[in-house]
Amino acid sequence: MKIALIDYGAGNLHSAAKALMRALDETGQRGEVFMGADPDVIATADRIVLPGDGAFRDCRENLAIVSGLEAALDHAVRGKGRPFLGICVGMQLLATRGLERGITAGLGWIPGDVVRLAPADPALKVPHMGWNTLAMTSGHPVLDGISLGPQGLHAYFLHSYHLIPEGTGNLIATAEYGGPVSAIVGRDTVIGTQFHPEKSQVLGVKLLANFLKWAP
Amino acid sequence: MLKKRVIPCLDVKNGRVVKGINFVDLADVGDPVESAKAYDAAGADELCFLDITASHENRGTLLDVVRRTAENCFMPVTVGGGVRDVEDVRALMLAGADKVSINTAAVRDRSIVGRAAEKFGAQAIVVAIDAKKVSGDGESPRWEIFTHGGRNPTGIDAIAFAREVADLGAGEILLTSMDRDGTKAGFDLALTRAVSDAVTVPVVASGGVGTLDHLVEGIREGGASAVLAASIFHYGTFSIAEAKRHMAQAGLPMRLDGLEGIR
Numbered sequence: 001m002k003i004a005l006i007d008y009g010a011g012n013l014h015s016a017a018k019a020l021m022r023a024l025d026e027t028g029q030r031g032e033v034f035m036g037a038d039p040d041v042i043a044t045a046d047r048i049v050l051p052g053d054g055a056f057r058d059c060r061e062n063l064a065i066v067s068g069l070e071a072a073l074d075h076a077v078r079g080k081g082r083p084f085l086g087i088c089v090g091m092q093l094l095a096t097r098g099l100e101r102g103i104t105a106g107l108g109w110i111p112g113d114v115v116r117l118a119p120a121d122p123a124l125k126v127p128h129m130g131w132n133t134l135a136m137t138s139g140h141p142v143l144d145g146i147s148l149g150p151q152g153l154h155a156y157f158l159h160s161y162h163l164i165p166e167g168t169g170n171l172i173a174t175a176e177y178g179g180p181v182s183a184i185v186g187r188d189t190v191i192g193t194q195f196h197p198e199k200s201q202v203l204g205v206k207l208l209a210n211f212l213k214w215a216p
Numbered sequence: 217m218l219k220k221r222v223i224p225c226l227d228v229k230n231g232r233v234v235k236g237i238n239f240v241d242l243a244d245v246g247d248p249v250e251s252a253k254a255y256d257a258a259g260a261d262e263l264c265f266l267d268i269t270a271s272h273e274n275r276g277t278l279l280d281v282v283r284r285t286a287e288n289c290f291m292p293v294t295v296g297g298g299v300r301d302v303e304d305v306r307a308l309m310l311a312g313a314d315k316v317s318i319n320t321a322a323v324r325d326r327s328i329v330g331r332a333a334e335k336f337g338a339q340a341i342v343v344a345i346d347a348k349k350v351s352g353d354g355e356s357p358r359w360e361i362f363t364h365g366g367r368n369p370t371g372i373d374a375i376a377f378a379r380e381v382a383d384l385g386a387g388e389i390l391l392t393s394m395d396r397d398g399t400k401a402g403f404d405l406a407l408t409r410a411v412s413d414a415v416t417v418p419v420v421a422s423g424g425v426g427t428l429d430h431l432v433e434g435i436r437e438g439g440a441s442a443v444l445a446a447s448i449f450h451y452g453t454f455s456i457a458e459a460k461r462h463m464a465q466a467g468l469p470m471r472l473d474g475l476e477g478i479r
């Protein structure tokens with residue numbers, strides 16, 4: 001299995017690469033993680049992962065300036081239906097628009113806006129920072145075998161904004177933080193996690209292994 | 217529900233841990249990556265590296281520690297110490313830090329907070345505040361920011377500064393009481409509460425932890441979202457699991473994933 005981990009200068013790739021290797025071991029499959037932005041690698045990859053740390057606008061600009069990257073991603077994911085995982089801002093970039101520090105157009109793969117968290121309880125601090133449990137809103141193979149709900153496993157969140165998909169069909173899981181926070185979104189062969197699976201220990205490795213096994 | 221966090225902090229000098237941790241099966245107590253792995257396995261919610269290397273020329277060593285930690289641990293890491301400009305933040309982020317903590321540079325020029333947050337998002341930018349009480353008995357409490365390990369007064373009010381950097385884009389305040397640091401007498405709860413109430417971002421309480429009840433107080437009375445401690449964990453007085461179980465028994469929401477059977 002060939003996994004393309006997209007490097008567009010938007011944050012740390014080391015833990016994502018390592019976590020993907022560990023997940024690969026769990027699946028019992030052989031494979032390799034390729035870090036970079038080479039359109040030829042993306043075109044032949046079996047799985048594509050887009051990480052992202054930082055501000056929406058900055059990540060969006062970094063993605064746009066890598067020559068041929070967006071076209072290659074679009075062709076592989078939307079054209080050929082290769083399974084794709086966006087992490088944190090890599091998930092937010094799937095939206096139509098990001099509203100962090102002005103309005104920035106996203107990739108538009110999952111219709112919706114990325115908006116600032118506004119917990120109903122004013123005592124709750126923003127950023128939403130730390131470990132939270134997940135609640136499922138629509139079933140998805142990436143959640144197979146993962147214990148959910150208030151007594152379930154925890155995922156690590158670190159964000160002030162989240163993607164609100166249009167309609168409920170593309171929302172897979174939420175976290176509770178003064179109201180629902182979008183934790184996983186998905187559409188067709190595309191999936192995105194607001195939390196960091198590469199930092200989320202048991203839950204994270206399991207989710208990544210599920211993503212690698214997923215055959216949409 | 218979001219859980220409260222327990223964060224061990226390791227002081228790193230020239231790429232080595234200064235106060236080595238006292239874990240039985242640790243091959244090299246001076247290796248920060250070995251220590252990070254041990255805390256990862258022990259159930260720490262995050263890890264904090266504080267670089268106390270005097271010279272900036274040796275920065276590559278720290279970046280190497282951060283890179284190797286990110287490769288070996290699936291745990292969130294905050295790195296602080298010697299961050300002077302946005303380029304330092306970028307280098308640490310690319311090496312694998314999840315959050316970068318800015319201290320003296322923010323006291324010197326607050327604009328670094330806004331510039332860093334614009335590039336990396338508020339969630340990645342921590343401002344570390346070292347505060348000392350300067351009001352006398354009977355006066356209304358006032359805390360001032362001190363730099364250089366508590367030696368240099370700045371005249372800056374700690375509460376006002378916390379509010380200001382949070383408005384500029386700091387996503388978290390790491391608050392250390394220089395009066396309590398190293399005393400094991402517990403957090404300065406009045407200071408912690410004053411800062412927590414003043415800002416809408418999470419506050420990490422630090423300085424003075426000697427007992428597990430101190431950790432509970434920091435959250436319950438201080439209003440902190442997380443508690444940071446060094447020596448009680450490094451010297452094995454208490455384990456991370458003991459701390460988290462104690463806090464959970466006191467009624468605080470804690471993450472206990474994977475702690476079954478761990479001391």
